[in-house]
Amino acid sequence: MLNVPHDYYELRDMIVFDNVGKTYTVGGQTTVALQNIHLDVRRGEIFGIIGHSGAGKSTLVRLINLLERPGCGSISVDGQRTELMRGSELRRLRRRIGMVFQHFNLLHSHTVTQNVAFPLQLTGELKRAEINDRVAELLQRVGLSDFARKYPSQLSGGQKQRVGIARALANRPAILLCDEATSALDPQTTHSVLKLLAEINQELGLTIVLITHEMDVVRRVCHRVSVLDAGQVVETGPVEEVFLHPRHAATQALVREAEHEDGTIPDYDGTGARYRLTFIGATTHQPLLGELARRFDVDYQILAGRVGTIRETSYAQLSVGLVGAGVSGAIAHLRALGVRAEALTDITAQEKVLAHAA
Ligand SMILES: Nc1ncnc2c1ncn2[C@@H]1O[C@H](COP(=O)(O)OP(=O)(O)OP(=O)(O)O)[C@@H](O)[C@H]1O
Ligand SMILES: [Mg+2]
Numbered sequence: 001m002l003n004v005p006h007d008y009y010e011l012r013d014m015i016v017f018d019n020v021g022k023t024y025t026v027g028g029q030t031t032v033a034l035q036n037i038h039l040d041v042r043r044g045e046i047f048g049i050i051g052h053s054g055a056g057k058s059t060l061v062r063l064i065n066l067l068e069r070p071g072c073g074s075i076s077v078d079g080q081r082t083e084l085m086r087g088s089e090l091r092r093l094r095r096r097i098g099m100v101f102q103h104f105n106l107l108h109s110h111t112v113t114q115n116v117a118f119p120l121q122l123t124g125e126l127k128r129a130e131i132n133d134r135v136a137e138l139l140q141r142v143g144l145s146d147f148a149r150k151y152p153s154q155l156s157g158g159q160k161q162r163v164g165i166a167r168a169l170a171n172r173p174a175i176l177l178c179d180e181a182t183s184a185l186d187p188q189t190t191h192s193v194l195k196l197l198a199e200i201n202q203e204l205g206l207t208i209v210l211i212t213h214e215m216d217v218v219r220r221v222c223h224r225v226s227v228l229d230a231g232q233v234v235e236t237g238p239v240e241e242v243f244l245h246p247r248h249a250a251t252q253a254l255v256r257e258a259e260h261e262d263g264t265i266p267d268y269d270g271t272g273a274r275y276r277l278t279f280i281g282a283t284t285h286q287p288l289l290g291e292l293a294r295r296f297d298v299d300y301q302i303l304a305g306r307v308g309t310i311r312e313t314s315y316a317q318l319s320v321g322l323v324g325a326g327v328s329g330a331i332a333h334l335r336a337l338g339v340r341a342e343a344l345t346d347i348t349a350q351e352k353v354l355a356h357a358a
Contacts, residue, residue: 014175014207015041015064020073022059033059034231037073046201046208048218048239050254051228057211060228061177064209065097066090078174095123098168102180104160106152112139112163113148119170138166142196158189165196169204176200179211194221198311215258219243219310227251240310244278244317245340259306272323274303274344275331279316283339289320292333296326319344 017039024031034056041047051057062068063075066082075082077093085093106115116135120126126134139145142162152160161181168176178197182190198221201208210222218225218239225242227235229250235242246252279288284307289300304319322330331341 013040014043014078015039015209016076017060017063018074018076020063020070020075022056022063022068022071032231034063037233039226039233039236041207041209042224043207044201044205045223046198046210046221048222048225049209049211049228050213050215050218050225051250052213052254054230055228056231057213057228058179061099061179061209061211064175064177065094065099095171096173097175097177098171098173100161100164100168100176100178100181102183104152104157104164104184106160106163106167108152111149111151112144112155115152115163116166116170119167123171134170135166138169141169141200142166156189157185158193161185161189161193162196165193165200169200169206174207176206176208177211178208180213181210182217183212183214190217191220197221213254215243215254219258219308221311223311227254240280240313240315243310244280244315272299272301272321273327274319274321276317276319276342276344277334278340278342279318280310280340281313281315283337284314284316288334288337288339289318292330296324296330296333298322298324298326298330 017037020034020037021032022034024033037060049057049060059068063070064077066085070083078096080093082093107118110118113135116138117131120131120134135148136145139148142165144159144162144166147155147159152163155163161184164181165176176197181197182193185193194217197208197210200206201221210217212218222239224237225239226233227242227248227250229248234248235246235251242251243255246255292298293300299322301321301323302318303321305317307314307316309315324330334341
């Protein structure tokens with residue numbers, strides 16, 4: 001079992017894409033699905049890949065277990081180059097990689113137990129009693145011990161996905177690939193399935209690659225994320241950074257979709273300075289703005305804001321107008337406390353440049 005905090009990683013990356021490209025040619029028509037992809041997924045992390053429909057997410061994930069082969073570039077998994085693998089070597093690689101699908105892909109004429117036992121029977125290494133024990137352990141792991149004899153048609157979507165996860169874990173893979181694993185589920189069920197994935201990651205040390213078009217999914221469980229747009233990686237970083245300080249126009253659009261409001265800052269006709277303040281972790285629990293107003297004799301007006309959690313950590317991001325002689329002292333004070341304070345004029349100028357470049 002790998003039991004390390006998530007800011008520590010082993011030196012060797014788990015999955016590396018080096019300048020990978022993939023095109024499809026159908027009926028003389030060529031589609032560039034991916035180009036110039038550089039990625040490194042670290043051992044033991046939950047790595048998100050987010051993008052709109054058609055961005056190339058499924059193609060990317062299918063390259064990892066060689067359901068597709070890259071057109072150019074190289075891919076390595078656990079230190080081994082994969083693009084030339086064939087036969088038994090390829091089968092061994094695929095056993096190290098479990099996969100969970102959006103529409104579950106269960107065998108409908110098989111019970112829950114039979115579905116989970118299926119990959120173990122294919123491998124043919126365990127005796128029947130050992131398979132039964134392993135299946136019981138897996139069903140307990142995903143909270144479905146009481147459903148062993150049911151058929152998929154008797155299960156809810158969330159339960160079906162739990163069967164899918166148990167099946168994917170059967171051969172003790174090192175990597176779990178999830179392609180839109182929660183996209184067919186309602187918000188509450190999504191939450192419980194993501195919680196299960198986070199537990200599996202923590203307890204088994206499994207590396208998880210999670211494909212999604214929803215920023216909320218990334219925010220809840222991922223450690224790092226890459227944003228795919230039109231077949232290219234346009235942004236990669238820790239989720240805290242990408243979610244709270246999105247740089248590329250495509251990332252900004254994905255973040256806005258996850259907000260309840262449209263996130264635009266109302267026109268501010270005050271004479272003061274506009275800042276975006278980002279509180280994360282401990283600073284979200286302190287009454288800093290009121291203290292600031294008194295101590296530095298500044299008035300503040302909240303122009304826009306969002307609060308929530310990233311994995312288990314709370315954040316608050318407020319755009320404020322500040323008025324008074326003590327503004328620069330107040331900003332320096334906040335920064336000394338670990339609050340990120342960015343002048344909004346700089347941000348909007350920067351965003352305009354990036355949006356233009358995109
Ligand atoms: N087997 C294929 N043959 C031809 N074109 C394909 C094939 N698979 C994908 N494509 C094309 O490659 C591009 C990327 O598709 P991909 O399925 O990877 O996107 P995606 O990000 O997973 O989209 P979605 O969110 O809708 O699942 C699209 O333009 C798609 O039409
Ligand atoms: Mg897809």
